Amino acid sequence: MPKSNQNENNSKAGFTARCHRHFSATALWTGMLLLLSRSTVRGLSSTSRRIPRLSRTALAVTNGCDRFFANYPRVSGQQQQQQQQQQQQQQQPIMTDAMNGMNEQQQQQELPVEMTPDQRYLFDLNGYIVVRGVLSPDEVAQANAAIDRRQDQMIQRSGGALRNAKAGTKMYGTGPGRKDLGGVLEWGPQESRVFQSILAHPKLVPLFHGILGKGYRMDHLPFVLAQDHGAEGFQLHGGTVDCSSGEYNPHLAYTCMHGTIRSSLLGCNVMLADHNHGDGGFCVVPGSHKSNFKMPEGMVDGERYAEFIQQPATKAGDVVLFSEGTVHGALPWTCQERQRRACLYRFAPATMSYGRSYFGHEGGGWPVAMYKGLTDAEKAVLEPPYANRLDRPNIVESDGSVEITRRSAAKRQHDQDVFGTKYF
Known part of the structure; x- marks a missing residue:
């Protein structure tokens, strides 16, 4: 094989390997950041805010980032069941005086x-x-x-x-x-x-x-x-x-x-x-x-x-x-x-x-x-x-x-x- 072609193949292989390493590291850091963000968000219960809901109860207490993370897979098994129970408890509707006056x-x-x-x-x-x-x-x-x-x-x-x-x-x-x-x-x-x-x-x-x-x-x-x-x-x-x-x-x-x-x-x-x-x-x-x-x-x-x-x-x-x-x-x-x-x-x-x-x-x-x-x-x-x-x-x-x-x-x-x- 001509030396020029061999060098070209080596450079391509090296570039491909570097790309794999780069994307693997990026994916690893992204996953860690997402997990850290989710853990941090769950700990901020004191900063939860009320947002409108399209339901008869109209409002529920929820964390502002819940909808962002809704599309990501959650842990399975017992932890998942516990999280779901906690979310259901947190999202019980809160009826206010203003809501009682609404039709x-x-x-x-x-x-x-x-x-x-x-x-x-x-x-x-x-x-x-x-x-x-x-x-x-x-x-x-x-x-x-x-x-x-x-x-x-x-x-x-x-x-x-x-x-x-x-x-x-x-x-x-x-x-x-x-x-x-x-x-x-x-x-x-x-x-x-x-x-x-x-x-x-x-x-x-x-x-x-x-x-x-x-x-x-x-x-x-x-x-x-x-x-x-x-x-x-x-x-x-x-x-x-x-x-x-x-x-x-x-x-x-x-x-x-x-x-x-x-x-x-x-x-x-x-x-x-x-x-x-x-x-x-x-x-x-x-x-x-x-x-x-x-x-x-x-x-x-x-x-x-x-x-x-x-x-x-x-x-x-x-x-x-x-x-x-x-x-x-x-x-x-x-x-x-x-x-x-x-x-x-x-x-x-x-x-x-x-x-x-x-x-x-x-x-x-x-x-x-x-x-x-x-x-x-x-x-x-x-x-x-x-x-x-x-x-x-x-x-x-x-x-x-x-x-x-x-x-x-x-x-x-x-x-x-x-x-x-x-x-x-």
């Missing part, structure tokens, strides 16, 4: 744990977003039945001082004023249950956190808006820059900095009747949360530039979230088949307050009746404004439980020694 259909769905990129983009683009199907048809029916029993308690806006639109304008309608009904959180655990669920609803909490931040709070007392056929709307109002005066309004302002959205005040319209295109009701000027000037004359009354005023089509059970920094209002109700119904909430970041109803009539806080039947998460939303670091309860998105962010015991004791109170 079966909601529990069977995977719960969102954060605002999606699509939702973030659309809210930043338009200043509002429609969340479809938050309430089930049964829940809508329950809420409407509770309202029906209190039709005689609705108070109609009559007289010039209470009307929401100027006579003779397109927002005014054909005559009757809007009807308002308060107390929706004070009708008892059964009749208020649907209205209570909005405070920490698993489909809304990720958006509340994405727009308001952790520790968000209810800022206004919620109430039902009702419009009969021909009832007036509400002239356009709001705006980060007030649509009528052109002045900057920090109490309603929308901001987005370094990818973080914040709204000083967030409107939450829970639709309890269908709002088809042309029916009237809630309307908005998309993108106006970023406007820097007051509106042209006549636009707030719908007399000019009406093509920029949109009425989103919604179904009963949908929820419209809108920054109060987005110019909005309501169109006259033109539908003859049904009364317009929506329940309006307002929420704010942990440290902010527009309203003062949380003081109560004599400084005693929200009405006592409002707390009956609430979950811990829902109670957390009724906290007064203060920073998260000062023992504020926060809702955990994945399961609706509540966690408290605390300062160190040393700092709390120091404040107690200096000020005579644990909060400076």
Whole structure:
């Protein structure tokens, strides 16, 4: 054999041998690392976290790496049986207060744990977003039945001082004023249950956190808006820059900095009747949360530039979230088949307050009746404004439980020694 061919064969053989040694060593180290990782992970039971499950129980405690290792073979025999028994014990479902308040259909769905990129983009683009199907048809029916029993308690806006639109304008309608009904959180655990669920609803909490931040709070007392056929709307109002005066309004302002959205005040319209295109009701000027000037004359009354005023089509059970920094209002109700119904909430970041109803009539806080039947998460939303670091309860998105962010015991004791109170 020519010497050149022999050298070539020797080099090929050497290369093949080196490859075998390299891959064997790599496989050995990979296997050792995987075994070490699995052993380490099993030892971190204290750091286990809750993740959503597609089951009726919806949630279980599990280790974050379990799904990664699920495709790898486990040891056999007695050790395998012991591991399986341990896993079954660890994965017993944990039902929380929030889950007990959910219906079966909601529990069977995977719960969102954060605002999606699509939702973030659309809210930043338009200043509002429609969340479809938050309430089930049964829940809508329950809420409407509770309202029906209190039709005689609705108070109609009559007289010039209470009307929401100027006579003779397109927002005014054909005559009757809007009807308002308060107390929706004070009708008892059964009749208020649907209205209570909005405070920490698993489909809304990720958006509340994405727009308001952790520790968000209810800022206004919620109430039902009702419009009969021909009832007036509400002239356009709001705006980060007030649509009528052109002045900057920090109490309603929308901001987005370094990818973080914040709204000083967030409107939450829970639709309890269908709002088809042309029916009237809630309307908005998309993108106006970023406007820097007051509106042209006549636009707030719908007399000019009406093509920029949109009425989103919604179904009963949908929820419209809108920054109060987005110019909005309501169109006259033109539908003859049904009364317009929506329940309006307002929420704010942990440290902010527009309203003062949380003081109560004599400084005693929200009405006592409002707390009956609430979950811990829902109670957390009724906290007064203060920073998260000062023992504020926060809702955990994945399961609706509540966690408290605390300062160190040393700092709390120091404040107690200096000020005579644990909060400076």
